[in-house]
Amino acid sequence: MTAFAKLTRSELRVFLREPLAVFFGVAFPAILVVVLGSVPSFRRPDKDIGGLRVIDLYTTISIALTLGLLGLQLMPQILAGYRERGILRRLSTTPVHPALLLAAQLLTGLLTAVAAVVLLFAVARVGFTVPIPRQLLGFLVAFVLSAAALFALGLLVAAIAPTRSAASAIGIPLFFPVMFFAGLYAPRETMPSVINRIGDFTPLGAGEQAMHDAMIGSWPHAWALLVPVGYVLVCGTAAARLFRWE
Amino acid sequence: METVIECDHLRKRYRSTVAVDDVSFTVRRGEIFGILGPNGAGKTTTVECLSGLRTPDSGQLRVLGLDPRRDRQALRLRVGVQLQESQLQDKLRLGEALELFSSFYPRPADWRVLADELGLAGKLDTPFAKLSGGQKQRLSIALALVGDPEVAVLDELTTGLDPQARRDTWELIEQVRARGVTIVLVTHFMEEAERLCDRIAVIDSGRTVAIDTPAGLVARVEAEQRVRFRPSVPMRDELLTELPEVTSVAWHGPTVVVTGTGNLLHAVTSVLARNQIVALELRVEQASLDDAFVALTGRTIENGAEA
Numbered sequence: 001m002t003a004f005a006k007l008t009r010s011e012l013r014v015f016l017r018e019p020l021a022v023f024f025g026v027a028f029p030a031i032l033v034v035v036l037g038s039v040p041s042f043r044r045p046d047k048d049i050g051g052l053r054v055i056d057l058y059t060t061i062s063i064a065l066t067l068g069l070l071g072l073q074l075m076p077q078i079l080a081g082y083r084e085r086g087i088l089r090r091l092s093t094t095p096v097h098p099a100l101l102l103a104a105q106l107l108t109g110l111l112t113a114v115a116a117v118v119l120l121f122a123v124a125r126v127g128f129t130v131p132i133p134r135q136l137l138g139f140l141v142a143f144v145l146s147a148a149a150l151f152a153l154g155l156l157v158a159a160i161a162p163t164r165s166a167a168s169a170i171g172i173p174l175f176f177p178v179m180f181f182a183g184l185y186a187p188r189e190t191m192p193s194v195i196n197r198i199g200d201f202t203p204l205g206a207g208e209q210a211m212h213d214a215m216i217g218s219w220p221h222a223w224a225l226l227v228p229v230g231y232v233l234v235c236g237t238a239a240a241r242l243f244r245w246e
Numbered sequence: 247m248e249t250v251i252e253c254d255h256l257r258k259r260y261r262s263t264v265a266v267d268d269v270s271f272t273v274r275r276g277e278i279f280g281i282l283g284p285n286g287a288g289k290t291t292t293v294e295c296l297s298g299l300r301t302p303d304s305g306q307l308r309v310l311g312l313d314p315r316r317d318r319q320a321l322r323l324r325v326g327v328q329l330q331e332s333q334l335q336d337k338l339r340l341g342e343a344l345e346l347f348s349s350f351y352p353r354p355a356d357w358r359v360l361a362d363e364l365g366l367a368g369k370l371d372t373p374f375a376k377l378s379g380g381q382k383q384r385l386s387i388a389l390a391l392v393g394d395p396e397v398a399v400l401d402e403l404t405t406g407l408d409p410q411a412r413r414d415t416w417e418l419i420e421q422v423r424a425r426g427v428t429i430v431l432v433t434h435f436m437e438e439a440e441r442l443c444d445r446i447a448v449i450d451s452g453r454t455v456a457i458d459t460p461a462g463l464v465a466r467v468e469a470e471q472r473v474r475f476r477p478s479v480p481m482r483d484e485l486l487t488e489l490p491e492v493t494s495v496a497w498h499g500p501t502v503v504v505t506g507t508g509n510l511l512h513a514v515t516s517v518l519a520r521n522q523i524v525a526l527e528l529r530v531e532q533a534s535l536d537d538a539f540v541a542l543t544g545r546t547i548e549n550g551a552e553a
Contacts (some may be wrong), residue, residue: 001349003349003350006345006346006349010335010338010346011336012344013337013342014335014336014337014338017373018336018337055254082335085332085333085334086329086331086332086333087333087334087335089299089329089332090329090332090333090334090389092299092328093297093299093322093327093390094322094347094350094351094393095319095322095323095327095350095351095393096350117358
């Protein structure tokens with residue numbers, strides 16, 4: 001096995017041994033869908049939101065929530081903690097560059113998000129007859145780009161936060177507006193259009209829109225895919241320039 | 247003997263502070279070379295430059311014939327480094343960490359044998375967070391050795407360990423050297439330097455002030471001796487200060503400390519005997535590495551204060 005595969009395996013192991021992280025990273029979005037789905041009126045089509053059910057909207061919003069939790073809370077704290085505790089420094093004394101550990105951590109995050117989405121769809125489909133995305137390829141593209149945007153943002157937070165607690169002090173205040181525009185507190189469909197216009201520029205406002213479009217069968221709007229790409233480029237470049245290894 | 251590390255007029259500053267001003271030494275193959283100095287003397291910066299983690303502002307550095315910055319990849323395969331305060335993921339188990347780090351090297355040491363030698367064989371399934379300070383330190387040494395390096399750099403190896411764990415670690419370092427590994431040991435513990443090192447570079451305020459064997463350093467100040475005792479009856483200082491061997495007499499409560507040269511002990515006990523004074527709790531103190539350090543730098547190592 002290569003060093004990267006070994007590092008990824010070790011990151012996955014360490015992640016799976018943190019019950020809280022597994023709960024919030026993998027299970028929490030599915031639990032949210034179960035909780036919302038247990039409200040009878042959320043299971044009935046509502047003409048105010050285009051004849052969809054609230055539970056349909058919250059399937060993709062829950063995916064956005066997974067990405068927000070992983071990208072803005074778990075990952076920046078883990079990576080800043082790795083720097084604070086000298087783990088990156090220790091790696092830099094070996095033939096392996098510490099960037100490989102960041103890459104392994106990002107891959108672990110992506111695998112976690114995939115697991116959360118698979119669980120979420122299984123629960124939503126079995127419990128509440130939510131269909132799998134009708135435009136599956138479009139959904140996968142939207143999901144991967146949204147994940148990449150959030151992880152790039154998370155990397156940037158980890159790059160500028162000197163400590164684990166600083167990472168949570170930056171990540172958590174970012175989490176709430178990002179989730180607000182993704183529709184976590186009230187779906188986009190119920191928001192004033194000016195809020196949605198602003199939301200279109202946020203990573204999960206756009207990303208959730210793209211995943212939602214694919215859910216109901218259309219290819220995501222170009223704008224909703226370009227915004228996450230923009231975040232990947234800007235935050236990724238800034239993180240790469242600003243990241244300090246010790 | 248073959249030289250494995252050459253450090254010549256190393257200089258490194260961070261913004262306005264000069265961490266390393268002028269440090270020079272050479273390390274020979276197979277020795278335990280100590281870098282001794284108070285906190286903030288520039289020891290860690292020196293070994294970070296040797297390990298290719300920092301770029302010196304000026305000076306020549308060769309480690310195993312390599313330039314630590316330019317040939318850092320080649321260097322990392324042959325030099326193992328244990329840094330201060332480097333931890334691991336809390337939930338990573340000891341055996342997993344060793345296996346992971348051994349996979350970074352093309353020809354690693356057998357990590358199971360290494361764990362056994364370091365007394366960690368029973369801890370392979372223990373998560374990092376559950377290891378004791380001594381076990382973490384031994385794991386850190388194991389990770390520095392798992393690539394089967396020719397040179398091991400160990401920074402503040404025993405800081406934070408209890409005395410027993412410290413002695414165990416010293417034994418371990420001697421075993422590692424016995425396998426032919428050259429060791430650079432950074433420390434501010436005199437006892438550690440005296441016990442382990444073949445040669446020591448004393449560093450103070452970013453400069454090398456002396457390089458010698460521990461005995462050689464002590465010999466530089468050994469001309470001075472001290473005799474300490476509690477006289478059985480009151481006595482006048484003049485009895486002692488009149489002796490040609492005595493340079494000074496000082497009282498600490500009921501105890502007198504006589505400093506001097508030559509055959510000081512004989513001179514003092516003779517004069518006491520002639521005056522029917524018994525020397526209670528008599529002790530002869532010879533110069534230690536501590537004294538050598540004070541003589542070289544003008545301060546004690548523990549608090550860095552002026553002596």
